[in-house]
Amino acid sequence: MAIHTLLIYNLLMGLTMGSLNCPTGKSNPLQFHLVRQCQRASADDPLALENTSSLQDCVNLAHEMRGLALNYAPGGAKRRKNIYDERSFGKESQKQQHIRSRLSVFEQPGEFFNCHVLQCPQNNTFSGMVNDSRFDYYSLYGRPTVLQNYSCLPEVGLFVVYTQPSAYLNASLTCSNSSEYTGSLAHIASEYRTNSLAQWLLEFNRKTKPQGEETNVFLAYVGLAYNSSTSLSPLDFRNSQQESLQCFLYRAWDAGHPRHGQELTNASCVALTSQGTWQTLNCDRELPFICEIHTARPTSTWEHSDSELDIGPNAVFECKGNDND
Incomplete structure (x- = not known):
């Protein structure tokens, strides 16, 4: 009898919660969308800087920290060096070397961390982006809104x-x-x-x-x-x-x-x-x-999708096709 009563109670509670239309993680997944390849957003005030073993681990960290965007460096032979960095071509001056040597690891996150969890996404001008062929930039909002005053x-x-x-x-x-x-x-x-x-x-x-x-x-x-x-x-x-x-x-x-x-x-x-x-x-x-x-709608996969890539002002084109190993 007690078991029967408990089953009825659970059934009624389920019906009640269903009619309240309560959200669940499955019904409202937050998905990070690939927005820019071979660029990273400025990480001057990040929520977290870590070295993660995969993009999924970086995404999980971003969810935990309530980040709205992230930079991730996938690694691999083709993504090991930043082709836009003067050091890659031996062009860095002594003055630039001296300045770099005085920076802490947190002041140059692209050199020491492959996962940067960011407080906010880039705005519609992408003015805070840095050309860096090691990284890709992801946002919960997908392509940026054309709205100016948000x-x-x-x-x-x-x-x-x-x-x-x-x-x-x-x-x-x-x-x-x-x-x-x-x-x-x-x-x-x-x-x-x-x-x-x-x-x-x-x-x-x-x-x-x-x-x-x-x-x-x-x-x-x-x-x-x-x-x-x-x-x-x-x-x-x-x-x-x-x-x-x-x-x-x-x-x-x-x-x-x-x-x-x-x-x-x-x-x-x-x-x-x-x-x-x-x-x-x-x-x-x-x-x-x-x-x-609202954040961008979930897609079948949050991995690379050329249809979602932003090709607006300052996008990097010569790096397209620089696939992961």
Whole structure:
């Protein structure tokens, strides 16, 4: 009888969690995409510098450190030397040798580490890339977005703040229908994300704005809302992927919140404050909002795929075909 009861309980819990649409690692894999061959991104402030035995080990380290991009040197006879380095041709001057000798191993990571885990991906100009035939560059975002005014929150993701106030539905459509990126209203259901985005708003407010631009953003719509037609309970707020807040442990409700959907006639939408708390508001209220740029979709393999390589400004062409051994 006890076993029978336990089976029923487990079945009901499974149905409940399924209806909450909780995320799993299998349903939301984060995949690093090969973006540039024979180049590496600047690693001035890396999350990790290691020597790994394989690309997969480097990828695993990047996942562990919450890196958004990485450089990896695959090794092999064809990738052992940097053909762009003057030392390879004996052209390095004595002054250059002296400068190099005074640098620590962490100031010249390309010489000592084959795996560089990076806080942020390169932007659309690739201005921080270094020609280095030993390395390839990978990013969770694949080819860079053409968007100019996005911001990277290290270890979190890429975001855009819209200061022109909008109702919640229009804000959500702006994020999801953008022609410049694939995205949605920002996901905030973790302490790190909430605090990082709140700090970002504070820093955004401190920056000098162009004339005519809204000065400060103290309250901004994010991807969390209750709707009586889809939510299972008064506390079943859903994000832009329709995942229930009940799937996550973290809460940051401001005093007096959340106000349930019944109090706001069918729906209540969530805004982030610059103090790192959440408030529920009538969805018709017009506010600034934060969009999150999605990572690139997974492919059948994250190994080399010429169709995904970026061939934009400053790409290296003469190194193409410099395959691994």
